[in-house]
Amino acid sequence: MTPSERDLFFLPLGGTGEIGMNMNLYGHDGQWLMVDCGVTFPRPGRVVADGSVHQAGEPDIQMADPDFIVRHRNQLAGLIITHAHEDHIGAVPYLWSKLRCPVYCTRFTAEVLKKKLVEHGLLHRVKIIVPETGERLQIGTFNVQWLALTHSVPDPNALMIRTPAGNIFHTGDWKLDPEPMVGHGYRQDTFTQLATEGVRAMVCDSTNATVNGHSASEGELYEGLRHYIETAPGRVIVTCFGSNIARLLTLSHVADDTGRYMGLYGRSMVTMFQCAKRAGVWPYSAGTVDTGHLGYLPRHEVLAVATGSQGEPRTALRRLAAGTHPDFDLEPGDRVIFSARAIPGNEEAIAGLIRQLESRGVEVITAEMAIKPIHASGHPAQQELETLYRWVQPQIAIPVHGEAVHMQAHAELAKACGVSRTLTGRNGDLFMLSNTPGIQRQKVQTGRLGWEKGKLVRVV
Numbered sequence: 001m002t003p004s005e006r007d008l009f010f011l012p013l014g015g016t017g018e019i020g021m022n023m024n025l026y027g028h029d030g031q032w033l034m035v036d037c038g039v040t041f042p043r044p045g046r047v048v049a050d051g052s053v054h055q056a057g058e059p060d061i062q063m064a065d066p067d068f069i070v071r072h073r074n075q076l077a078g079l080i081i082t083h084a085h086e087d088h089i090g091a092v093p094y095l096w097s098k099l100r101c102p103v104y105c106t107r108f109t110a111e112v113l114k115k116k117l118v119e120h121g122l123l124h125r126v127k128i129i130v131p132e133t134g135e136r137l138q139i140g141t142f143n144v145q146w147l148a149l150t151h152s153v154p155d156p157n158a159l160m161i162r163t164p165a166g167n168i169f170h171t172g173d174w175k176l177d178p179e180p181m182v183g184h185g186y187r188q189d190t191f192t193q194l195a196t197e198g199v200r201a202m203v204c205d206s207t208n209a210t211v212n213g214h215s216a217s218e219g220e221l222y223e224g225l226r227h228y229i230e231t232a233p234g235r236v237i238v239t240c241f242g243s244n245i246a247r248l249l250t251l252s253h254v255a256d257d258t259g260r261y262m263g264l265y266g267r268s269m270v271t272m273f274q275c276a277k278r279a280g281v282w283p284y285s286a287g288t289v290d291t292g293h294l295g296y297l298p299r300h301e302v303l304a305v306a307t308g309s310q311g312e313p314r315t316a317l318r319r320l321a322a323g324t325h326p327d328f329d330l331e332p333g334d335r336v337i338f339s340a341r342a343i344p345g346n347e348e349a350i351a352g353l354i355r356q357l358e359s360r361g362v363e364v365i366t367a368e369m370a371i372k373p374i375h376a377s378g379h380p381a382q383q384e385l386e387t388l389y390r391w392v393q394p395q396i397a398i399p400v401h402g403e404a405v406h407m408q409a410h411a412e413l414a415k416a417c418g419v420s421r422t423l424t425g426r427n428g429d430l431f432m433l434s435n436t437p438g439i440q441r442q443k444v445q446t447g448r449l450g451w452e453k454g455k456l457v458r459v460v
């Protein structure tokens with residue numbers, strides 16, 4: 001199945017019909033371009049995209065099976081990583097040896113990728129090309145331009161993929177955040193110019209397509225976070241996602257303004273913080289203290305930021321809740337703030353963690369109960385989707401990065417925005433975008449691989 005010079009193909013191997021393990025292919029004139037290569041963290045009992053149910057005992061780290069493109073590896077021009085979230089970047093160290101192609105990503109993402117490759121002994125084997133936002137590169141038969149958008153991680157990019165058979169606008173994960181706190185923002189004219197040029201298909205994030213309104217801006221959260229931090233009599237622990245550098249920056253401003261010292265707990269959070277500094281997206285020199293000092297400070301001077309908002313085991317937050325952390329013991333008057341929402345499937349683990357914290361007399365504030373926003377989603381709600389469709393005006397809308405219900409809502413919204421054609425499919429479907437558009441269902445066999453005891457295994 002080699003694309004001809006008249007063909008323009010989209011072939012998702014992962015991430016379409018599910019949220020997680022994104023792996024997309026674009027095909028034209030004898031070549032393929034891969035966009036994103038991520039992992040998923042399935043939980044027992046959870047239904048995954050192919051309709052099967054995740055079984056206990058399966059590997060914790062899973063990714064899309066790249067078998068199709070491995071068999072056509074000589075046609076693979078390159079791999080682009082749109083941003084540094086695990087569902088987009090996480091599988092590169094596990095799968096690169098099968099793909100062996102150059103990897104393209106912007107600076108912050110490149111720092112995160114390098115860290116992963118070092119851990120797998122691959123750093124000097126992988127050619128990483130770091131374009132500037134706005135730049136255009138020719139990757140085989142594809143002319144790719146990196147376009148600045150905003151999301152909940154620094155340096156996210158949308159892609160304009162130009163071919164003689166048509167142009168594809170691939171959004172990656174995005175929101176419209178007028179005050180993103182770190183990194184580049186976005187500009188409306190970037191996207192209205194695409195409409196002038198002509199966009200055949202827009203492949204777009206569906207995560208929040210069922211949500212009304214507009215996502216909150218990172219810049220709006222200072223007030224709510226400050227309120228809950230400055231009114232706490234004792235220590236404050238804020239839990240959020242480690243990759244949300246904007247949130248860390250807001251918290252560091254709040255720490256400064258309320259006379260607290262900020263320390264970071266969690267390996268992934270510390271890694272992301274270091275990557276942000278190296279990539280030049282952390283504008284602050286004196287932001288944090290060594291967590292070893294926190295136990296010696298007066299309680300009202302402590303602001304600890306920790307991973308573990310999803311109730312994961314073996315995190316600092318879990319140990320603090322259990323009273324087994326070496327740095328300090330939580331006491332009545334201390335406060336734990338959840339600056340994150342529950343990922344579906346984690347509600348029970350989070351509820352257990354909250355019960356454990358409350359049993360120590362700790363006050364818990366969640367994003368759901370807060371009277372001012374203390375968390376912002378990184379994905380576009382309906383108003384933002386409408387705005388981007390109005391700006392870009394694609395001929396075809398292709399919802400991805402969602403379960404069936406999200407993609408269906410997204411397709412209906414695109415139609416209401418005047419997009420004449422929507423194509424909704426799932427992993428393994430071949431989307432034909434030139435001439436008469438359509439989908440060949442299940443054209444390619446897809447599946448999942450797991451990482452177990454240092455090697456890849458097929459997950460059935």
Ligand SMILES: [Zn+2]
Pocket residue numbers: 083085151153173378
């Ligand atoms: Zn993301």
Ligand SMILES: [Zn+2]
Pocket residue numbers: 085087088173401
């Ligand atoms: Zn994502």
